Amino acid sequence: MFETAELGRKVDKKTFAAEEPKLHTALLEVQRTLREATFPVIVIVSGVEGAGKGEVVNLLNKWLDARGIQTYAFWDESEEERERPRYWRFWRALPPRGTVGIMFGSWYTQPIVRNVFEQIDADAYERELHRIVEFEQLLIDDGALIVKFWFHLTKKDQRKRLEEELGGKAASPQLKKFSKHYKRFAAVSERAIRVTDTGPSPWYVIEAADRRYRDLTVGRTLLAAIERRLQRAQAAHEPPGSKPPPAPLSKESALTVLDQVDLARTLSTRNYAKQLARYQARLRQLAWKAKQQKRNTVLVFEGWDAAGKGGAIRRVTAAMDARLFRVISVAAPTDEEKAQHYLWRFWRHLPRAGYVTIYDRSWYGRVLVERVEGFAREDEWLRAYQEINDFEEQLAEHGVVLAKFWLHISTEEQLRRFKEREMIEWKQHKITAEDWRNREKWEPYEAAVNDMVARTSTDYAPWSLIGGNDKRCARVDVVRTVCERLEAALD
Amino acid sequence: MFETAELGRKVDKKTFAAEEPKLHTALLEVQRTLREATFPVIVIVSGVEGAGKGEVVNLLNKWLDARGIQTYAFWDESEEERERPRYWRFWRALPPRGTVGIMFGSWYTQPIVRNVFEQIDADAYERELHRIVEFEQLLIDDGALIVKFWFHLTKKDQRKRLEEELGGKAASPQLKKFSKHYKRFAAVSERAIRVTDTGPSPWYVIEAADRRYRDLTVGRTLLAAIERRLQRAQAAHEPPGSKPPPAPLSKESALTVLDQVDLARTLSTRNYAKQLARYQARLRQLAWKAKQQKRNTVLVFEGWDAAGKGGAIRRVTAAMDARLFRVISVAAPTDEEKAQHYLWRFWRHLPRAGYVTIYDRSWYGRVLVERVEGFAREDEWLRAYQEINDFEEQLAEHGVVLAKFWLHISTEEQLRRFKEREMIEWKQHKITAEDWRNREKWEPYEAAVNDMVARTSTDYAPWSLIGGNDKRCARVDVVRTVCERLEAALD
Numbered sequence: 007m008f009e010t011a012e013l014g015r016k017v018d019k020k021t022f023a024a025e026e027p028k029l030h031t032a033l034l035e036v037q038r039t040l041r042e043a044t045f046p047v048i049v050i051v052s053g054v055e056g057a058g059k060g061e062v063v064n065l066l067n068k069w070l071d072a073r074g075i076q077t078y079a080f081w082d083e084s085e086e087e088r089e090r091p092r093y094w095r096f097w098r099a100l101p102p103r104g105t106v107g108i109m110f111g112s113w114y115t116q117p118i119v120r121n122v123f124e125q126i127d128a129d130a131y132e133r134e135l136h137r138i139v140e141f142e143q144l145l146i147d148d149g150a151l152i153v154k155f156w157f158h159l160t161k162k163d164q165r166k167r168l169e170e171e172l173g174g175k176a177a178s179p180q181l182k183k184f185s186k187h188y189k190r191f192a193a194v195s196e197r198a199i200r201v202t203d204t205g206p207s208p209w210y211v212i213e214a215a216d217r218r219y220r221d222l223t224v225g226r227t228l229l230a231a232i233e234r235r236l237q238r239a240q241a242a243h244e245p246p247g248s249k250p251p252p253a254p255l256s257k258e259s260a261l262t263v264l265d266q267v268d269l270a271r272t273l274s275t276r277n278y279a280k281q282l283a284r285y286q287a288r289l290r291q292l293a294w295k296a297k298q299q300k301r302n303t304v305l306v307f308e309g310w311d312a313a314g315k316g317g318a319i320r321r322v323t324a325a326m327d328a329r330l331f332r333v334i335s336v337a338a339p340t341d342e343e344k345a346q347h348y349l350w351r352f353w354r355h356l357p358r359a360g361y362v363t364i365y366d367r368s369w370y371g372r373v374l375v376e377r378v379e380g381f382a383r384e385d386e387w388l389r390a391y392q393e394i395n396d397f398e399e400q401l402a403e404h405g406v407v408l409a410k411f412w413l414h415i416s417t418e419e420q421l422r423r424f425k426e427r428e429m430i431e432w433k434q435h436k437i438t439a440e441d442w443r444n445r446e447k448w449e450p451y452e453a454a455v456n457d458m459v460a461r462t463s464t465d466y467a468p469w470s471l472i473g474g475n476d477k478r479c480a481r482v483d484v485v486r487t488v489c490e491r492l493e494a495a496l497d
Numbered sequence: 498m499f500e501t502a503e504l505g506r507k508v509d510k511k512t513f514a515a516e517e518p519k520l521h522t523a524l525l526e527v528q529r530t531l532r533e534a535t536f537p538v539i540v541i542v543s544g545v546e547g548a549g550k551g552e553v554v555n556l557l558n559k560w561l562d563a564r565g566i567q568t569y570a571f572w573d574e575s576e577e578e579r580e581r582p583r584y585w586r587f588w589r590a591l592p593p594r595g596t597v598g599i600m601f602g603s604w605y606t607q608p609i610v611r612n613v614f615e616q617i618d619a620d621a622y623e624r625e626l627h628r629i630v631e632f633e634q635l636l637i638d639d640g641a642l643i644v645k646f647w648f649h650l651t652k653k654d655q656r657k658r659l660e661e662e663l664g665g666k667a668a669s670p671q672l673k674k675f676s677k678h679y680k681r682f683a684a685v686s687e688r689a690i691r692v693t694d695t696g697p698s699p700w701y702v703i704e705a706a707d708r709r710y711r712d713l714t715v716g717r718t719l720l721a722a723i724e725r726r727l728q729r730a731q732a733a734h735e736p737p738g739s740k741p742p743p744a745p746l747s748k749e750s751a752l753t754v755l756d757q758v759d760l761a762r763t764l765s766t767r768n769y770a771k772q773l774a775r776y777q778a779r780l781r782q783l784a785w786k787a788k789q790q791k792r793n794t795v796l797v798f799e800g801w802d803a804a805g806k807g808g809a810i811r812r813v814t815a816a817m818d819a820r821l822f823r824v825i826s827v828a829a830p831t832d833e834e835k836a837q838h839y840l841w842r843f844w845r846h847l848p849r850a851g852y853v854t855i856y857d858r859s860w861y862g863r864v865l866v867e868r869v870e871g872f873a874r875e876d877e878w879l880r881a882y883q884e885i886n887d888f889e890e891q892l893a894e895h896g897v898v899l900a901k902f903w904l905h906i907s908t909e910e911q912l913r914r915f916k917e918r919e920m921i922e923w924k925q926h927k928i929t930a931e932d933w934r935n936r937e938k939w940e941p942y943e944a945a946v947n948d949m950v951a952r953t954s955t956d957y958a959p960w961s962l963i964g965g966n967d968k969r970c971a972r973v974d975v976v977r978t979v980c981e982r983l984e985a986a987l988d
Contacts (some may be wrong), residue, residue, distance in 0.1 A: 009960075010951035013752040021747055129620035136627050193956065200955060205880030211951060219750050258507040259710050263500050389696030460501035460702055464691060465684065469500075 007196050011158035011211050017218040029225045033069050036232050037106070041074055045149035046101040046345075047232060050112045053157030054191065055184050056167035057214035062157070062224055063110050069225060076101055080111035089359035090302070091404035092116075093141065097353035102345035103149070113138050114198055121194045122187060131194075135201040137396075142207045144393055147386075148347045151235045152207045153228055156199060157214040161188045262456035267414045269475040278478035285485040286325035292492040293326045293362065299496055300359035302406045305488060306368045309413030310451075311441045312423040313474045318413065318484040319364055325485065326362065336367040348372055348390075349397055356401075369394055370410075373458050378450045391461040402466035407495040409488055410467060412455060413474045417448055498687050502649035502704040513709040520716045524560045527723050528597070532565055536640035537592040537836075538723055540599045543606070544648030545682065546675050547658035548705035553648070553715055554601050560716060567592055571602035580850035581793070582895035583607075584632065588844035593836035594640070604629050605689055612685045613678060622685075626692040628887075633698045635884055638877075639838045642726045643698045644719055647690060648705040652679045753947035758905045760966040769969035776976040777816035783983040784817045784853065790987055791850035793897045796979060797859045800904030801942075802932045803914040804965045809904065809975040810855055816976065822853040827862065839863055839881075840888055847892075860885055861901075864949050869941045882952040893957035898986045900979055901958060903946060904965045908939055 017025075040047065049066070051059050063077055078099040087095045093113070101107030117134035120126045126134070142152055159167060165185060203209045210227050214220045273281070296303055305322065307315045323331055334355045343351040349369055357363040372390040376382035382390070401408055415423075424445070427437040444451075463469040470487050474480035508516075531538065540557070542550050554568055569590040578586045584604070592598030608625035611617045617625070633643055650658060656676060694700045701718050705711045764772070787794055796813065798806045814822055825846045834842040840860055848854040863881040867873035873881070892899055906914075915936070918928040935942070954960040961978050965971040 007951055007954055009954055010754050010947050013754065013757060014749075015752045016749040017747060018749070129624070132624060132627075133620070136623075196956065200886055203886075203952060204883050205876055208879060223750075256508060256512050258505075258509070259512075259714070261504040261506045263504065266504060385696055388699060392695050395691055395694075456501050460498055461694060463498055463500055465687065 007199060008158050008192065008211065011213040012160050013213060014215070015213045015219050016216040017222055019218070022218040022222060025222055026225075029222065029229065030069050032229055033225060034071055036229060036236070037071050037074050039236055040106070040232060041104045043104050043236060045151055045235065046103050047106040047235075048101060048109060048145065048150055048152045049106060049228065050109045050114070050152065050154040051157075052112060052114055052155065053212075053214065054159050054164055054188075054195075056164045056171065057157035057159050058167075058217065058220065059110060059157060061217070062155070062221065063108055065221055066108055066224070066228075070106060074104070075106045075108065077108040077110060080109070080115060086358065089300070090356050091400045091406065093400060094353055094356055096141075097350055100145075100346060100350060102342070104345070113141065114202075118191075118194050118198055122191050131197070132201070135198055138198075138202050139204065140396055142202070142204070144349075144396075145347065146206045147389060151231060153231045154202075154207065154209045155224060155227075156195070156209055156211045157220065158211055159214050161185065163215045164188065262452050263459045263471060264414055264452055264455055267471045267473045269414070269416055269419075269473045271473060271479050272476045273478040273482060275478070278482065281482045282321065282478075282485065285482060285489055286321070288489045289322070289325040289485055289492075290327075292489060292496065293330050295496050296362075296407070296492060297330060297360035301495060302357045302359055302404070303362040303492065304357065304401060304406055304408050305362065305364045306370070306408075306410040307364065307366050307413070308368060308370050308374065308411065309472075309474065310415055310420055311444055312420050312427070312436075313413035313415045314477050314480055315366060315413055317477060318411070318472075318474075318481050319366055321481045321485055322364065322488055330360075331362040331364060332357070333364045333366055336365060336371065349393065352397075356406075369397065370458060370462075373462075374451065374454050377454050378447055391458075394462055395464065398462070398464070398467040405495075407491055408467045409491045410469050411484055411487070412459075412469060412471050413480060414471055415474045417445070419475045420445065498690055499649050499683065499702065502702050503651050504704060505706070506704045506710050507707040508709040508713055510709070513713060516713055517716075520713065520720065521560050523720055524716060525562055527720060527727070528562050528565050530727055531597070531723060532595045534727060535594050536642055536726065537594050538597040538726075539592060539636065539641055539643045540597060540719065541603045541605070541643065541645040542599060542601050542648075543603060543646065544703075544705065545650050545655055545679075545686075547655045547662065548648035548650050549658075549708065549711065550601060550648060552708070553646070553712065554599055556712055557599055557715070557719075561597060565595070566597045566599065568599040568601060571600070571606060577849065580791070581847050582891045582897065584891055585844055585847055587632075588841055591636075591837060591841060593833065595836070604632065605693075609682075609685055609689055613682050622688070623692070626689055629689075629693050630695065631887055633693070633695075635840075635887075636838065637697045638880060641838075642722060644722045645693075645698065645700045646715060646718075647686070647700055647702045648711065649702055650705050652676065654706045655679065753943050754950045754962060755905055755943055755946060758962045758964045760905070760907055760910075760964045762964060762970050763967045764969040764973065766969070769973065772973045773812065773969075773976065776973060776980055777812070779980045780813070780816040780976055780983075781818075783980055783987065784821050786987050787853075787898070787983060788821060788851035792986060793848045793850055793895070794853040794983065795848065795892060795897055795899050796853065796855045797861070797899075797901040798855065798857050798904070799859060799861050799865065799902065800963075800965065801906055801911055802935055803911050803918070803927075804904035804906045805968050805971055806857060806904055808968060809902070809963075809972050810857055812972045812976055813855065813979055817853065821851075822855060823848070824855045824857055827856060827858040840884065843888075847897075860888065861949060861953075864953075865942065865945050868945050869938055882949075885953055886955065889953070889955070889958040896986075898982055899958045900982045901960050902975055902978070903950075903960060903962050904971060905962055906965045908936075910966045911936065 051063055053059055067075065067077060076099075080095065080099075083092075083095065096113055099107065099109065117126070117131055117138075121128075121131040145152060168184060199209050199211070210223075212220055212223050212227075293303075307319055309315050319333060323333065332355070336351075339348075339351060352365065352369045355363055355365075372382055372394070373387050377387040398408060424437055424441060427433040459469050459471070470483075472480050472483050472487075542554055544550055558566065558568060567590075571586065571590075574583075574586065587604050590598065590600065608617070608622055608629075612619075612622040636643060659675060690700050690702070701714075703711055703714050703718075784794075798810055800806050810824060814824065823846070827842075830839075830842060843856065843860045846854055846856075863873055863885070864878050868878040889899060915928055915932060918924040950960050950962070961974075963971050963974050963978075
């Protein structure tokens with residue numbers, strides 16, 4: 007694939023001097039328009055050693071307005087990064103809509119390097135590349151423009167360039183190392199480009215031997231890509247043929263997983279106190295053990311309004327040292343969050359090794375409230391099941407202990423609790439007009455919960471459906487389930 | 498993921514009797530509209546043993562008009578199928594636009610079964626699943642509607658159903674076998690559904706314990722999916738941000754791989770005769786050896802008009818027994834071919850084990866003439882590089898020996914040949930107004946060839962660029978290259 011980047015393409019000084027200022031102006035102009043746009047631009051700078059990736063990054067920073075551009079260099083993983091699933095560092099670095107993010111090194115670097123040095127085998131490498139395809143597709147589905155540059159040099163040119171850089175020490179060990187691995191690196195890189203060179207996210211392989219040619223080509227390619235993306239009206243994303251199943255025919259044909267939750271169970275006050283104390287004591291120990299063993303824990307709470315999420319969460323947190331956990335209450339997204347992919351706000355709060363993050367409502371909003379209320383287009387929430395499964399799979403692969411709860415109550419019990427809330431003064435803040443409106447959509451929500459369980463209850467991240475008509479039962483169930491998940495995971 | 502298909506969903510007799518005729522009529526009606534549509538419908542019927550997949554297939558055949566429906570049952574691979582890359586059988590079975598294809602067993606069956614019985618490991622299984630995702634995406638990109646049904650039974654229900662079928666022989670070995678593997682089969686299937694349950698190609702997991710519920714749900718789901726797909730206007734397929742690089746700045750910055758082809762070489766008549774005879778003799782032996790070793794061979798010829806493709810092909814075929822090869826001259830697609838994906842017409846002609854197919858022009862038309870003439874939309878030809886690479890990778894994985902030739906001549910030499918053709922009576926049929934028109938688009942074609950080589954010259958399927966100003970040189974080069982490719986591949 008690199009044949010076309012070994013042709014001796016060149017630009018002379020005069021042409022460069024004439025073109026460069028025009029390009030600079032055009033880039034600044036397009037960047038101004040971009041500021042109002044609803045999508046981010048992700049520029050990936052990669053290629054062989056000595057091809058001048060650093061020079062290109064500096065040049066882009068020179069050409070573009072600093073207010074709308076951020077550069078991320080992915081050196082070795084930090085302590086902080088190693089403690090979280092690998093893509094966490096990339097999610098952190100994603101540029102907000104309307105801006106340009108330059109990725110110097112990227113999700114490509116580590117898989118390529120590790121395969122070159124045979125730390126991962128061919129199959130593992132393929133899986134990494136497919137993960138990249140999925141990740142980029144997810145960004146593109148969200149509107150992102152991804153421009154991927156690969157800078158290429160022949161072995162001879164690489165040697166020349168590195169000699170320049172290293173001050174002519176032709177026999178230096180670095181030089182030898184690069185020369186030695188040139189062929190293997192080229193083969194491994196070719197595979198990466200081959201698998202990830204998709205229609206919506208193509209690679210631009212650029213001949214880097216002539217600096218003027220390289221620089222102008224980068225600038226003009228980037229300019230053209232952004233201009234074109236700006237011109238394009240927001241494309242209709244609706245996928246062919248995806249459709250939720252037709253409406254049910256009868257009550258019996260409309261059963262959902264929620265109909266199987268036992269709502270009749272109860273627990274006496276005394277038994278409750280005893281059992282809760284027992285499981286909380288266990289959880290206290292387990293949380294410390296997880297800290298020692300550096301296992302991260304993620305707990306997800308979803309459920310009907312007034313189903314008792316808050317109470318259940320408090321019974322969990324009461325059993326843990328306050329330094330070990332964080333509760334993330336998911337309300338409307340912040341401005342900063344709105345400028346990102348919907349999963350971004352959840353990635354940012356992932357716990358570090360040994361810690362616990364509790365999500366009070368979560369990424370499942372995409373397939374629950376956003377689906378039912380029409381805040382997400384159908385193609386968006388249909389796609390979300392896959393996105394969520396990919397996300398949770400990454401957590402599981404990293405060793406994160408994951409428990410997901412749906413707190414279920416009957417519609418009669420909800421009514422009783424709503425009325426109670428209206429009566430009791432200090433509970434009035436907990437009931438709003440929106441709660442009453444949501445209640446009217448009980449059936450579509452039921453269908454959404456059923457689909458959610460059908461599509462996202464996996465081996466590594468099963469759903470626990472908790473009967474919550476009796477709050478005491480529900481709380482004990484939740485604390486016990488958390489214990490069980492931790493016990494199964496810890497040594 | 499199967500929790501939602503273990504709920505005891507049912508439809509009573511009366512409801513079924515009322516609904517079934519309505520559904521039948523509606524399906525026939527939608528099928529009539531479908532006949533005029535530009536897309537095919539692919540229905541995948543899969544699930545656990547005993548769930549009644551056969552009954553469902555029969556029912557769909559009863560409900561739908563036989564003229565627009567075809568059923569394909571993928572039993573064990575035939576001799577004929579085993580001799581070709583594995584997906585060949587599926588390409589053969591794809592329904593033409595405007596019709597419904599029922600896939601009883603499908604691309605899912607073999608990977609699942611082989612993983613259940615540990616004939617392939619987890620990594621290989623993942624690769625298979627990703628291949629499926631890519632295959633289905635390719636069909637969807639081409640407009641296809643894919644409706645995937647998974648029929649589920651609990652272990653208990655499966656036992657009951659199988660006892661019925663096998664006449665109550667509860668202890669029969671078949672029954673034991675299924676029961677024994679139930680759990681493993683469920684886990685492996687769950688993984689398949691999880692990975693391939695994408696937004697545009699979702700799974701419908703259907704509870705199969707109650708036949709009436711199962712049947713009505715299948716019919717209504719299929720009806721809704723087709724109706725919806727029909728309503729949808731042909732979506733704008735344009736992907737975000739994909740764009741060929743900007744126009745070149747100067748001659749030197751516009752060099753392509755074709756500029757590197759040596760056109761000055763010549764060969765004397767005597768040397769030509771000698772060398773040609775030598776390589777043809779070698780090729781004769783190699784072709785027989787490939788037959789013995791059951792290695793399939795695919796040769797692809799592309800090149801400028803009048804570059805000498807026909808002559809080169811004749812020098813290759815002259816060296817082989819006529820029973821061993823077929824030449825496929827790619828002209829305008831037939832009606833039957835137009836009703837399929839553009840790769841379909843090439844899949845159908847793949848050689849069987851030990852044989853040779855020579856494509857005189859090929860699937861590369863998509864990124865050459867269709868790109869330059871605008872017959873394919875930009876998103877279509879941009880996507881095609883990946884599709885073509887996937888296709889050729891499947892050939893390579895199967896062990897097919899693949900050689901791809903671009904016959905290159907200078908524009909002056911082409912002019913000379915065109916004029917010669919016009920002068921010599923028996924060559925006049927070889928030159929048309931279209932040839933002259935194509936000639937005017939030399940530069941865009943050059944750019945297209947360069948991109949084609951950049952994106953599809955791979956390790957397992959490299960491009961050979963043959964200098965053809967001297968026909969003798971070109972012919973010897975081609976025959977020699979075919980020899981070399983065969984020699985490298987054969988024991």
